Amino acid sequence: MPESSPAAWRRTALAFTAAVESGRLDVPLPGSGATWQRWAAFADLAGEDLSLARLSEGHADAIAILAELGGPRPRPGSRWGVWAANPPGPNVIASRQGGMWILDGTKQYCSGARVCTNALVTAAAEDGARLFAVAVRDLEPLADSWPATGMAGSDTLDVGFVTVPAVPVGPPGGYVNRPGFSHGGAGVAACWYGGARAVGRTLLCAAAKRDIGPHALAHLGAVDLALRAARFALSQAAREIDSDPGDLNGEGALRALRVRTLTEAVAADVLSRTGRALGAGPLSHDEAHSRAVADLTVYLRQHHAESDLARLGELVAEQGAAW
Numbered sequence: 001m002p003e004s005s006p007a008a009w010r011r012t013a014l015a016f017t018a019a020v021e022s023g024r025l026d027v028p029l030p031g032s033g034a035t036w037q038r039w040a041a042f043a044d045l046a047g048e049d050l051s052l053a054r055l056s057e058g059h060a061d062a063i064a065i066l067a068e069l070g071g072p073r074p075r076p077g078s079r080w081g082v083w084a085a086n087p088p089g090p091n092v093i094a095s096r097q098g099g100m101w102i103l104d105g106t107k108q109y110c111s112g113a114r115v116c117t118n119a120l121v122t123a124a125a126e127d128g129a130r131l132f133a134v135a136v137r138d139l140e141p142l143a144d145s146w147p148a149t150g151m152a153g154s155d156t157l158d159v160g161f162v163t164v165p166a167v168p169v170g171p172p173g174g175y176v177n178r179p180g181f182s183h184g185g186a187g188v189a190a191c192w193y194g195g196a197r198a199v200g201r202t203l204l205c206a207a208a209k210r211d212i213g214p215h216a217l218a219h220l221g222a223v224d225l226a227l228r229a230a231r232f233a234l235s236q237a238a239r240e241i242d243s244d245p246g247d248l249n250g251e252g253a254l255r256a257l258r259v260r261t262l263t264e265a266v267a268a269d270v271l272s273r274t275g276r277a278l279g280a281g282p283l284s285h286d287e288a289h290s291r292a293v294a295d296l297t298v299y300l301r302q303h304h305a306e307s308d309l310a311r312l313g314e315l316v317a318e319q320g321a322a323w
Contacts, residue, residue: 042057049153057187060187080117081111085110090106093125108145109158118133132167189262219273261303
């Protein structure tokens with residue numbers, strides 16, 4: 001029987017807690033000279049469970065942000081999230097009260113809302129958009145705010161803030177204006193790649209076991225080319241980040257958009273081709289595969305489709321292109 005959403009998030013919460021406590025998520029910082037090792041770890045986690053990868057990448061991103069912006073030192077065993085979505089609708093407001101920063105409002109799309117011990121949260125303040133560190137025990141997750149099947153294990157809930165004490169991290173605008181913002185954005189694509197690789201592996205395994213026919217083999221050939229292209233793009237982006245961690249060349253935003261857009265297109269193609277090659281069988285009888293397909297379909301929508309393509313085109317028009 002497929003897992004219900006409550007069972008899914010509890011299972012992922014246990015795996016995420018174990019990954020933090022075991023040191024599995026003590027990955028190199030982006031730009032440290034080992035960015036590809038960092039992203040390879042995300043891809044491997046995604047191959048196991050995309051919800052686990054989502055929580056793990058968020059935790060690792062939070063640790064990198066705290067290091068880059070001089071935030072509070074994380075306690076051993078603490079589990080962090082980055083809650084920075086700003087969709088239309090309610091949001092969080094920061095204000096000063098008695099020399100302290102206080103947060104009020106509702107933040108949407110908070111992954112790990114009930115398993116994280118701490119979170120970095122974006123909020124609107126009088127002096128601009130700011131980033132704050134908060135303790136999750138002071139928050140009010142809205143348990144019914146993520147009814148979706150895809151990424152059910154990520155426990156991505158709306159969270160209420162009612163006079164919540166917060167510690168500012170970096171200056172106003174510091175979260176999005178630092179070099180690591182682009183580096184982290186490219187790192188999310190490593191999770192998409194790992195999820196697509198897991199979906200494509202179902203087709204590869206089927207071809208190794210039986211005659212899947214020429215049309216399915218053609219799809220397998222296309223999947224192989226697409227995944228190799230995504231892997232090359234990610235590894236090349238990692239090398240470029242390591243050679244310019246401070247983004248002195250100003251290429252970070254363009255690089256992140258390119259690798260995210262390419263990887264999203266590859267993952268969507270792998271989803272389509274694997275389904276067309278194998279039909280309904282794996283989706284109906286292979287729980288791990290059907291969950292991976294559902295999870296990847298949702299996770300890919302973190303890419304903003306034509307909006308991101310338009311921004312990419314704008315940057316290419318401004319900066320030019322080597323091709």
